[in-house]
Amino acid sequence: MIATAGAGCLQFSPMGWLYAQPTAEIRNKRLIVIFLRGAVDGLNVVIPYRDERYYQARRTIAIPRPGDKNGSLPLTDQFALHPSLSMLMPLWRNKTLSFVHACGSPDPSRSHFDAQDYMESGVPGVSSPSQGWMNRLMSVLPKQSQNRTAVNFSETQSVIFLGDQKIDSLPLKSVQRSMPLDRPQVSSAFEKLYSGSDELSQAFQQGLNTREELMEDMAGITNEKILKEMREANRGAKQARAYGHFGKILAKVITKQPQISLGFFAIGGWDTHANQGQATGQLANHLQALGQGLNDLATDLGDLYLDTTVVVMSEFGRTVKENGSGGTDHGHGNAMWLLGGGVSGGNVLGDWPGLASSSLYEGRDLAVTTDYRDVIGSITQKNLGLSEEHVQKVFPQHAFRKILV
Amino acid sequence: MRPITRLFSNILFLVFLAFPVLTWAAPMAESIRGIHLLNKLTFGIRPGDLEELDKTGVEAYIQKQLHPESIALPDEIQKQIANHKSVTQSPTQTFKDLVTIRKNDFSSKSKEDKKDAKKAFKQFTRQLLQEMMLLKINRMLTSPRQLEEVMADFWFNHFNVDSKKGSIGVLIGHYENEIRKHSLGKFRDLLDLTAHHPAMLLYLDNVLNTAPGTEPARKRKQGKKQKSTGINENYARELLELHTLGVGGGYTQNDVVALARILTGWTVALPRFSNGNSTTDSRGFFFNAARHDQGQKVLLGQTISSSGVKEGETALDLLAKHPSTAKFICRKLAIHFVSDSPPQSLIDRMSQTFTSTDGDIREVLKTLFASEEFWDQASYRAKFRTPIRYINAVLRATGKTIDKTIWFNKILNDWGMPLYGCQTPDGYETAKSKWLTPDAMVKRLSFATTLTQQKFAETAPIEAEQLLKNLNRIFSDETKKVIQDSGDRFDAALILGSPEMMYY
Numbered sequence: 058m059i060a061t062a063g064a065g066c067l068q069f070s071p072m073g074w075l076y077a078q079p080t081a082e083i084r085n086k087r088l089i090v091i092f093l094r095g096a097v098d099g100l101n102v103v104i105p106y107r108d109e110r111y112y113q114a115r116r117t118i119a120i121p122r123p124g125d126k127n128g129s130l131p132l133t134d135q136f137a138l139h140p141s142l143s144m145l146m147p148l149w150r151n152k153t154l155s156f157v158h159a160c161g162s163p164d165p166s167r168s169h170f171d172a173q174d175y176m177e178s179g180v181p182g183v184s185s186p187s188q189g190w191m192n193r194l195m196s197v198l199p200k201q202s203q204n205r206t207a208v209n210f211s212e213t214q215s216v217i218f219l220g221d222q223k224i225d226s227l228p229l230k231s232v233q234r235s236m237p238l239d240r241p242q243v244s245s246a247f248e249k250l251y252s253g254s255d256e257l258s259q260a261f262q263q264g265l266n267t268r269e270e271l272m273e274d275m276a277g278i279t280n281e282k283i284l285k286e287m288r289e290a291n292r293g294a295k296q297a298r299a300y301g302h303f304g305k306i307l308a309k310v311i312t313k314q315p316q317i318s319l320g321f322f323a324i325g326g327w328d329t330h331a332n333q334g335q336a337t338g339q340l341a342n343h344l345q346a347l348g349q350g351l352n353d354l355a356t357d358l359g360d361l362y363l364d365t366t367v368v369v370m371s372e373f374g375r376t377v378k379e380n381g382s383g384g385t386d387h388g389h390g391n392a393m394w395l396l397g398g399g400v401s402g403g404n405v406l407g408d409w410p411g412l413a414s415s416s417l418y419e420g421r422d423l424a425v426t427t428d429y430r431d432v433i434g435s436i437t438q439k440n441l442g443l444s445e446e447h448v449q450k451v452f453p454q455h456a457f458r459k460i461l462v
Numbered sequence: 463m464r465p466i467t468r469l470f471s472n473i474l475f476l477v478f479l480a481f482p483v484l485t486w487a488a489p490m491a492e493s494i495r496g497i498h499l500l501n502k503l504t505f506g507i508r509p510g511d512l513e514e515l516d517k518t519g520v521e522a523y524i525q526k527q528l529h530p531e532s533i534a535l536p537d538e539i540q541k542q543i544a545n546h547k548s549v550t551q552s553p554t555q556t557f558k559d560l561v562t563i564r565k566n567d568f569s570s571k572s573k574e575d576k577k578d579a580k581k582a583f584k585q586f587t588r589q590l591l592q593e594m595m596l597l598k599i600n601r602m603l604t605s606p607r608q609l610e611e612v613m614a615d616f617w618f619n620h621f622n623v624d625s626k627k628g629s630i631g632v633l634i635g636h637y638e639n640e641i642r643k644h645s646l647g648k649f650r651d652l653l654d655l656t657a658h659h660p661a662m663l664l665y666l667d668n669v670l671n672t673a674p675g676t677e678p679a680r681k682r683k684q685g686k687k688q689k690s691t692g693i694n695e696n697y698a699r700e701l702l703e704l705h706t707l708g709v710g711g712g713y714t715q716n717d718v719v720a721l722a723r724i725l726t727g728w729t730v731a732l733p734r735f736s737n738g739n740s741t742t743d744s745r746g747f748f749f750n751a752a753r754h755d756q757g758q759k760v761l762l763g764q765t766i767s768s769s770g771v772k773e774g775e776t777a778l779d780l781l782a783k784h785p786s787t788a789k790f791i792c793r794k795l796a797i798h799f800v801s802d803s804p805p806q807s808l809i810d811r812m813s814q815t816f817t818s819t820d821g822d823i824r825e826v827l828k829t830l831f832a833s834e835e836f837w838d839q840a841s842y843r844a845k846f847r848t849p850i851r852y853i854n855a856v857l858r859a860t861g862k863t864i865d866k867t868i869w870f871n872k873i874l875n876d877w878g879m880p881l882y883g884c885q886t887p888d889g890y891e892t893a894k895s896k897w898l899t900p901d902a903m904v905k906r907l908s909f910a911t912t913l914t915q916q917k918f919a920e921t922a923p924i925e926a927e928q929l930l931k932n933l934n935r936i937f938s939d940e941t942k943k944v945i946q947d948s949g950d951r952f953d954a955a956l957i958l959g960s961p962e963m964m965y966y
Contacts, residue, residue, distance in 0.1 A: 095886070167699075168709050170888055184710070187895075212878030214896050226901035230876065237911040238904050246952040247907050249944045250960060256898065257961050261907070264900030325885050330696040331667045381692025382670035387699075419715070 086201075086364045087311070088441060089320040089354075090191065090217065093347075093371040094173060095328035098340060099391035100374065100423060103156050103405060104129045106137045110412040114378040118335050118385070127336035132156075136405045140336050141344040144352045152402030153355065153362070157432050157462065159390040159407050161373055161425040167387040169328070172372035177217035179430060179452045190430075190451050191319055192220025194437065197447040198318055207319035208267075210307065217321055225267045229306045229322070232271065238264075239272050270314065304353030312361060327371065331382035351396060363398030366440045368433065370394075374423050377412055390423035393432050395462060399440040406461055430455050436462045486805050488839040495520060497936050498842050501966040502799050503527055503831075504608035506855030509932030524831050527609035528646060528824050539605060542597050548590060549597065549635040553660050553746040556632060557732040560587070591631040592871075595881050598638065599870055602854050603862075613645035613823070614638060615850075616798055619889035621656045621705060623665040625882035630661050634882050637661040640745075649791060649821035650782040653705070657778055658747040660730040666697035666887060669729040671722060673755035693755075698722035700887045701781070711786030713762060720759040724766060724773045727754030788816040792826060799830060801844035802893045808835040843965035846894035849877040851966065852906060856913065856958045859933055860924050877905055910959035911952065926953035937962050 105111050106122045106129055120139055121128040129137035130146060136158070138145070148154035164181035166172045175181040179190030195207045209218050212228045237243050244265055251261040303322060311317050326343060333340045351369070355362050374391035390410075395401075408426040410416045418424045434448040434457050448457050490498060496515045500507045503524075515523055526532055543549055548556045563586065567579035602611050618638050625631040637659055644651045656662045663669050671694040698721035702713045731741040731748035741748040749771040759766045759773070762780060766773050781787060792812035796804035811833065812826050819825040830836055847855060853873060871881050878897075884890050914924045930937070930945065930953075937945075941960045945953050957963075 166709075167715070168703055169886065171709055209899070212876075212901075214899050219895060226899040228878075228901055231901065231905070236904060236908040237915070238908045243907075243911050243952065243955070246948055246956060247959060249948060250941065250956055251903075255961075257903065257964060260898055260900045261903040264902075264904040267900060268904055328886075330694060331670050380694050381672055381674065382667055382694045384667075384694070386695050 086315065086361075087318045087320065087366070088194070088437060089307070089322070089365060089367045091347075091351075091367065091369045092173075092176075092215075092217070092321070092323040093327045093369065094323050094325040095169060095371075096172075096373050096375055096387055097327040097343075097371045097391065098329055098333065098375040098385055099158070099371070100377065101333075101340060102139050102142070102344065102394075103132070103158055103392045104137045104139065105135060105409070105412065106131075107135055108412050111377075114412070116379065117383055118333055118379050120336055129336075133405050135409070139341065139344055141341040142348040144348050148352070148355055148396060149403055153396060153398065153400060155395045155400050155402045155404045155406060155462070157393045157395065157407040157427055157460075158405055159410055159423055159426045160370075160393045160429055160432060161390050161427075162429055163425065165389075165419075167373065167389075169372060169387075174216050176370065176372050176429065177215060180454055186216055186219070188220045189215070189217035190433075191217045191321060192222045192224065193451045195220075195222040195224070195319055197443060197450055199442045201316075201318075203316045205318040206314070206316055208310075208317050208321075210303075210310075210320055210322040215321060215323060223263060225263060227267055227271065227310065229303050229310075232306050232310060235272065236268070239268055271310070302350070302353070304350035304355075305357055307350075308354050308357030311358060311365070315361060315364075329375070329384050330380070330386060331384040333384045355396060365397045366400065366436055367396040368393060368436065369396075370429060376421050377417060377423060378421065388422035389418040390425040393429060395432075395436060397440075400436070401462060427460060428455070428458070431458045431460050432462060435460050486835060486838050486840050489834070489837055490839045490842050493935075494842060495837070498837075499523065501843070502836075502845075503612060504858075505602045505611065505851060506858035507933065507936060508858045509861055512935055524828075527607070528827060530607035530610040530646065533606050535607070536604065539597075539601060542600060546593055546597060546635060548632060549594070549639045551636075552744040553633055553636055554732055554741070554744070556636065557629075557734060557746070560632065561733045587629075587632055591625055591634060591882070594635040594638075595871055597635070598881070602850075603857055609827075610642060610645060613827075614642035616795075617641045617645050617652060619884070620794065621652065621662065622884050622887050622889035623661045623882075624885050626885075628664055630665055631882075633659075633661040633664075646824045646827070647822070649787075649816075649823060650778070653778050653782055655745075656705070657701070657725075657728070657774065658743065658745050660732060660746045663697070663728060663730055663747070666700055667694050668697035668725055670694045671697065671726050671728070672750075672753040673723070673726045676726075676753045693719070693722050693726065695719065695722045698725055701725075704888050706781040706790070707784055707786040708790035711784070711790060716760075717762055720761045720766075721777060723755040723757065723759050724761065724777050727751060727771075728774060729753070782821055785813075785817065788813040788821070791821075792816055795826065795830065798892060800836060800841050802895070805835050808833055843962075845892065845966050846898050847964055847966055848890065848892050848897055849874055849879040849902075850881070852964065853909075855963055855966070856910065859929065859958060859963070860913075861932075862924075873909060877902065906964070907955070907959040911955040914952075914954035914958060924954045924958075926950065926957060929954055929957050933957075 100111070101118070101120055104120050112119045120137070123129055123131040123137050127140060130140055130143060131137050132149060136156075138149070145154055162172065162175055162181045164172065164175050166175065171184065174184070174186055177189050178186030179193070180186065191207065198205055207218065207222065207224045209215065209224055209226045210229050212230070214226075218224045238247070247261065251258040307320070307322065311320070324347065329340050332338065335341070351367070354367070358365060370393050371391050374388040375385035376388045380386050410424040410426050412423070414420060416424060430452040434443075434452060437443045437451070438445070438448060438459065439462060443451075445457065496512050497507065499520055500511055500515060504511075518526075547559070564583055567583055568576060570576065570579070602615070605611050618641055621641065623630055623634075623637065625634050640655050640659070641652065644655060672692065674692045695718055699718045702711070702718060702721060703709050707713055727750040729748055729750050730746050731739040732746045736748075739748050739750065751770055754770060756768050758768060761777055762784065764780060766776055769776075789809065793804075793809050796809050796812060800808065808830070812829050815826050815829040816822075835841065853870065874881050875883070879890055914926075926945070930942075937957070937960060941962060945956050948956060
């Protein structure tokens with residue numbers, strides 16, 4: 058148990074921890090962003106089950122009400138959760154999971170690729186961005202005793218991390234095995250080719266450093282038992298095999314390297330234009346794998362879970378009405394998921410606009426009533442100790458509005 | 463200082479100030495033109511390529527590559543194509559074959575046998591896809607029609623489909639082969655092909671795009687719920703956004719809906735996918751008039767009156783001729799062949815050629831390969847090799863072929879670029895910002911080490927001396943010095959993992 062004193066008052070959290078108000082103490086050490094590429098159908102994740110219009114608009118793909126067969130899981134008196142995410146209910150109950158609904162970007166684009174760029178750059182509407190908001194965030198993080206690092210856990214570079222700050226790359230798939238370059242004779246041979254300050258040399262040296270630290274810390278990961286555990290975690294959806302054990306590996310890496318302050322991981326396959334299914338089916342399978350990963354992450358992080366904020370986001374939501382193929386098309390507002398310490402868990406936050414035709418965006422989509430930048434700005438202020446000035450730097454050209462997160 | 467000297471030095475100073483603006487005005491040295499050309503127009507320089515180019519000459523080489531039909535295909539590749547009927551026969555025939563195989567395997571009634579048959583059939587279709595991959599890899603590695611291969615890859619990426627979705631895997635061979643045929647032809651023909659090909663219609667769900675209230679997509683068994691029908695925007699949107707005009711090219715949401723309505727009924731009639739319909743179209747395309755939206759549409763300001771399948775043809779004509787399409791395509795080509803931010807002057811001239819030749823890709827490439835910008839120093843090694851280009855370049859440098867795809871595609875998968883496996887319709891981008899990561903360097907150099915250190919994929923070990931001898935001209939003095947100074951053990955790995963191999 059951590060007891061902290063500070064300028065603010067002390068109080069007990071629902072879990073029996075003592076902590077001080079945010080102004081006196083930086084509660085969290087890190088932010089993990091998980092990006093769902095393809096526009097996840099937020100209306101079927103956090104379901105407005107009391108609104109008849111939801112069921113009228115989605116005759117075959119609406120998730121049944123709580124209590125009905127294959128019903129959704131009640132969250133509040135207005136919203137329920139997709140049943141495939143049942144493993145997250147303990148986190149909801151212990152107040153380390155919340156949602157902000159009707160969230161998104163003010164930009165009207167329904168192009169995945171543009172909208173993802175805008176979400177990652179933090180400056181909607183400006184095309185071909187060369188800088189991402191997480192890179193700017195890295196530059197304003199309050200200093201710590203140990204040098205903080207930022208890690209891209211996906212295979213390829215993403216806009217969100219573009220910029221001047223050095224970002225390590227550690228694709229979760231390659232954490233599990235050793236490579237020729239891990240052998241000193243090999244790396245020293247290449248060091249002579251890549252000892253300069255050109256871009257290849259810099260990338261090489263950074264890569265080498267990350268690998269060296271990692272291989273020291275991860276000596277146990279080649280253990281058959283652990284690998285077996287991970288493989289078993291992939292039970293279920295086809296998609297799970299691709300990323301299902303991300304939670305376990307991510308947790309292991311962070312536990313070994315707690316100086317990781319920013320992490321990013323992207324998961325694709327959410328673009329359910331056809332046959333998205335209902336309580337079971339395409340979307341359900343994906344959600345199950347994602348939920349399992351998040352649960353693994355929360356569990357395996359142990360003490361570090363409360364030190365961490367996890368944000369799950371997507372470039373936009375999907376149409377309220379289902380289309381002619383048992384799916385949904387590109388929409389606007391979506392739900393953001395917040396997990397970890399300091400997230401006002403057990404709440405569906407934001408400003409729900411409702412599904413009346415007059416409240417819909419362009420008459421077809423859930424409206425956006427909370428800008429995603431206000432969610433991220435508020436949660437990083439609260440948990441990472443950012444000042445309002447810092448938030449302005451991370452999200453320039455935006456009139457930041459602090460909200461309850 | 464005498465006045466004339468001062469004037470001269472002032473002018474020199476002004477020229478010096480202006481230098482950043484003139485960065486694209488320095489033609490590259492004669493000695494590297496051959497390396498540059500082969501780097502850009504092929505998947506990598508092989509032993510002997512540069513010497514042969516010296517004999518042929520740059521102009522003649524470009525001319526020949528722009529006319530692949532004038533280059534003979536080696537027996538090995540011809541044999542492989544002949545062995546894989548799915549590449550050349552119609553998709554309808556391929557599906558007929560699959561149905562026959564399936565019927566034979568599933569002829570037994572026992573549940574156990576049916577389970578085995580299902581497994582075997584799945585294995586069979588997976589193998590078919592792997593054979594397609596092997597064919598493509600061998601074409602990239604050994605076909606003398608290199609520019610055609612580069613362009614086939616470019617267009618497949620532009621009109622991307624994901625082999626992992628549904629039955630698309632068995633259609634990939636035919637889809638790509640057809641694309642290759644038109645890769646240096648007219649853009650309108652590529653649009654025609656992809657808009658009518660089952661691979662695209664299935665991938666972007668246009669087979670489910672029907673006019674509201676029309677016949678259900680599939681007759682349901684007794685008691686099961688009828689599937690609802692209606693417009694599916696997926697293909698129409700990507701046709702505008704990714705295939706033709708491009709984002710910001712001047713279309714609105716209304717145009718997306720109009721185009722979706724125009725394309726209602728554009729579906730397939732393949733065995734097991736036909737709902738009782740049949741088609742004589744060799745691609746397997748079928749226009750289902752019963753599911754077509756008969757109303758009038760307005761697309762990009764043009765009224766398109768009800769005329770059945772012809773509406774779609776008119777729409778494709780409109781899209782192909784739109785000025786934004788010329789700009790979008792030419793920009794992509796310039797990025798592919800020159801650099802991540804090519805000069806607008808080049809894009810403009812290519813667009814002019816595109817427009818004046820009605821989208822003739824050969825002519826556009828002629829403009830590109832003759833341009834000052836292409837032959838400018840700034841263009842030399844300006845592109846960072848994507849995983850597929852890097853692996854190809856390394857293998858071509860060693861002169862090796864492969865007889866199993868397993869490890870090639872496994873590596874591509876691991877590096878984030880699975881073959882025929884891009885999940886999203888925008889395909890793989892080639893920008894350096896996407897692919898140059900610390901981890902990428904670790905992986906590539908590890909690959910170079912593994913390839914050269916041991917018997918790899920049943921090939922003989924690779925000799926550093928031979929490599930250096932064959933490719934002497936492409937390495938810088940710095941690189942050569944490092945290799946000379948280092949112990950012999952990792953020389954071959956250093957060569958294949960050198961900076962010169964990373965760019966094109």
